[in-house]
Amino acid sequence: MERPGFLPRQRLDDLLALLRSSGYRVIGPQLTGGAVVYRDIDAASDLPAGVTVESGPGSMRVIQQDSPRQFAWANGPQALKPLLFKPTETLWQVQRDAQGQLNFAHCDETPQAVAVIGMRACDLAALRIHDQHFLEGEYRDPHYARRRERLLLVAVNCTEPATTCFCASTGDGPGASDGYDLLLDELEDGFLVTPGSPEGRKLSAALALEPAPEARCEVARAAVERAAAVQTRTLPPGDLFDTLFAHRDHPRWSEVANRCLACGNCTQVCPTCFCSRERDETPLDGGSSVHQREWDSCFTEGHSYIHGLLVRAETRQRYRQWLTHKLGSWHRQFGRSGCVGCGRCILWCPVGIDITEEVHVLMQEPVHD
Amino acid sequence: MTERGIPMEAEVIARVDESPTIFTLSLKLVDGDQHDAYRFMPGQFNMLYLYGVGEIPISIVGDPDQPDLLQHTFRTVGRVTRGFARLQPGDRIGLRGPFGRGWPLEAARNRDVLIVTGGLGCAPVVPVINHVLHQRQQHGRVAILQGVKHSDDFIWRGRYEQWDAEPDTQVLLAADVAGPDWRGYRGRVTGLFEKLELDFVNGITMMCGPEPMMTAAGQQLLERGAGPDRIWFSLERNMQCAVGQCGHCLYGEKFVCRDGPVFPYSAIQHLFGVRGI
Numbered sequence: 001m002e003r004p005g006f007l008p009r010q011r012l013d014d015l016l017a018l019l020r021s022s023g024y025r026v027i028g029p030q031l032t033g034g035a036v037v038y039r040d041i042d043a044a045s046d047l048p049a050g051v052t053v054e055s056g057p058g059s060m061r062v063i064q065q066d067s068p069r070q071f072a073w074a075n076g077p078q079a080l081k082p083l084l085f086k087p088t089e090t091l092w093q094v095q096r097d098a099q100g101q102l103n104f105a106h107c108d109e110t111p112q113a114v115a116v117i118g119m120r121a122c123d124l125a126a127l128r129i130h131d132q133h134f135l136e137g138e139y140r141d142p143h144y145a146r147r148r149e150r151l152l153l154v155a156v157n158c159t160e161p162a163t164t165c166f167c168a169s170t171g172d173g174p175g176a177s178d179g180y181d182l183l184l185d186e187l188e189d190g191f192l193v194t195p196g197s198p199e200g201r202k203l204s205a206a207l208a209l210e211p212a213p214e215a216r217c218e219v220a221r222a223a224v225e226r227a228a229a230v231q232t233r234t235l236p237p238g239d240l241f242d243t244l245f246a247h248r249d250h251p252r253w254s255e256v257a258n259r260c261l262a263c264g265n266c267t268q269v270c271p272t273c274f275c276s277r278e279r280d281e282t283p284l285d286g287g288s289s290v291h292q293r294e295w296d297s298c299f300t301e302g303h304s305y306i307h308g309l310l311v312r313a314e315t316r317q318r319y320r321q322w323l324t325h326k327l328g329s330w331h332r333q334f335g336r337s338g339c340v341g342c343g344r345c346i347l348w349c350p351v352g353i354d355i356t357e358e359v360h361v362l363m364q365e366p367v368h369d
Numbered sequence: 370m371t372e373r374g375i376p377m378e379a380e381v382i383a384r385v386d387e388s389p390t391i392f393t394l395s396l397k398l399v400d401g402d403q404h405d406a407y408r409f410m411p412g413q414f415n416m417l418y419l420y421g422v423g424e425i426p427i428s429i430v431g432d433p434d435q436p437d438l439l440q441h442t443f444r445t446v447g448r449v450t451r452g453f454a455r456l457q458p459g460d461r462i463g464l465r466g467p468f469g470r471g472w473p474l475e476a477a478r479n480r481d482v483l484i485v486t487g488g489l490g491c492a493p494v495v496p497v498i499n500h501v502l503h504q505r506q507q508h509g510r511v512a513i514l515q516g517v518k519h520s521d522d523f524i525w526r527g528r529y530e531q532w533d534a535e536p537d538t539q540v541l542l543a544a545d546v547a548g549p550d551w552r553g554y555r556g557r558v559t560g561l562f563e564k565l566e567l568d569f570v571n572g573i574t575m576m577c578g579p580e581p582m583m584t585a586a587g588q589q590l591l592e593r594g595a596g597p598d599r600i601w602f603s604l605e606r607n608m609q610c611a612v613g614q615c616g617h618c619l620y621g622e623k624f625v626c627r628d629g630p631v632f633p634y635s636a637i638q639h640l641f642g643v644r645g646i
Contacts, residue, residue, distance in 0.1 A: 105375070139373045277609050311645065
């Protein structure tokens with residue numbers, strides 16, 4: 001790792017100004033509606049200073065403290081996913097003329113370059129998976145690709161994991177190891193700045209930072225180590241495919257289905273879930289139609305519809321689909337688990353279903369009544 | 370790597386009503402270059418788009434050796450197929466494709482070929498039947514087994530008669546419930562295995578239709594000595610993108626649209642027949 005520079009807290013605006021003058025729209029965390037969400041930010045004062053988040057299964061509370069720290073929270077409901085894989089977007093349009101002839105056209109908007117500040121190691125790990133999924137398969141998604149090419153990432157190492165976090169167990173955090181342009185470590189009076197790409201080095205050089213003294217680096221390292229050590233939730237390691245499918249009739253699937261509302265919240269906040277459905281939106285002019293893609297969830301009824309039948313009519317089957325894919329099939333598709341340990345699915349589940357608890361039970365031999 | 374594309378414009382050039390709810394559309398790509406470049410393998414499918422309504426995956430019937438015959442057979446069941454049912458020659462639709470992996474033509478060369486279908490399951494194997502019969506001397510004996518729930522559901526009688534007239538080709542029909550005119554077998558399609566006059570142990574079996582039928586038939590063939598690499602299935606799942614991204618067609622670790630829809634038993638036997646996968 002390169003030797004970091006030190007950016008005093010009052011100079012954070014210099015970084016934001018530099019990003020803006022380099023042509024980036026700057027997006028960062030803000031406290032909005034009682035949660036930390038990513039929005040356009042104008043100045044460092046928009047960042048959630050003194051905000052920490054207390055979370056548990058199905059619960060989240062923002063606590064305002066008298067602290068200058070702007071990244072002392074673990075994560076919000078979303079980070080990078082909606083910026084690259086949009087919740088709704090137009091894939092193509094078609095015009096129909098008076099003779100009924102159809103003219104299909106790409107929807108090729110060129111997006112503005114975006115710099116995002118504040119994402120965590122878990123978010124970077126999820127981004128890596130979506131890059132694999134949308135860019136590196138047999139087919140490449142041009143919409144995702146255009147936005148990804150114009151994305152600059154300013155990650156921040158996590159020092160305040162929520163009780164729902166388990167990135168240390170999945171190996172994805174709390175410190176970021178790669179995939180960023182710039183990496184920040186937040187200290188009381190400022191930030192360590194470590195570049196991770198040529199673009200990051202350019203920005204770092206333009207800031208003309210003093211090299212950070214070793215003592216500060218040590219404080220930052222210790223904070224990340226502590227953030228790993230305090231995590232209590234875990235996932236069983238490795239590819240769970242064989243055991244989960246061998247346990248496909250485990251009574252726990254029915255038991256969890258009795259609690260699960262099949263609302264799909266877990267899949268919407270999951271940074272790696274990628275399901276989408278497509279539909280046409282037809283303006284009233286009668287001469288055109290817009291083909292759109294929007295996020296879908298394997299918990300919906302329509303997800304498994306084929307010619308009048310539902311493959312997964314029961315919630316038990318949908319929960320099993322989600323979990324066996326995320327922690328089993330995923331390994332065979334992406335060479336790793338689909339879980340990055342962000343804990344969002346636990347926190348945002350309205351009935352507090354905890355993936356770590358469920359999977360530990362499901363990995364045990366079933367006890368039949 | 371390929372960019373995910375947009376539909377090509379296609380014109381309906383002919384329509385055949387096979388039954389009150391089943392119809393076949395013959396299509397032609399409007400753009401000459403697209404038309405000339407279009408090739409498909411038996412077992413592949415297209416995404417067909419109905420203006421303002423939506424896109425659905427439909428397997429390609431017709432004959433790969435006659436690319437001018439780009440045919441698709443529909444059953445009217447849902448919102449989009451009801452819309453397609455109103456199309457007439459001259460109407461325009463959108464087409465993306467072809468997608469997926471088709472039937473194992475190489476593995477079937479110089480071997481006996483058994484084809485087992487149920488219901489409208491016949492559609493995905495029509496092109497492979499045409500292909501095999503066109504290259505008759507490159508294959509051993511051929512048997513085509515078709516099962517239907519009710520004898521009234523049986524379509525393409527003429528086509529089956531034509532296939533039956535081919536040399537070394539056996540056509541056997543089964544109906545669970547049969548009307549008075551039914552001359553085929555009464556019962557499950559698996560009941561026809563007794564009558565087979567070919568070597569399915571060393572040959573290749575290609576199957577499509579309802580999963581319970583395929584599960585039972587696959588199991589019986591295994592018990593009768595066929596290896597799991599010799600039995601192939603065409604699976605059906607919800608598909609929205611056809612390029613392995615939307616997640617609807619996930620089948621365990623497989624994306625049916627990209628890794629299938631045709632799979633050897635050996636690739637899916639750890640999941641095959643499990644409900645809700």
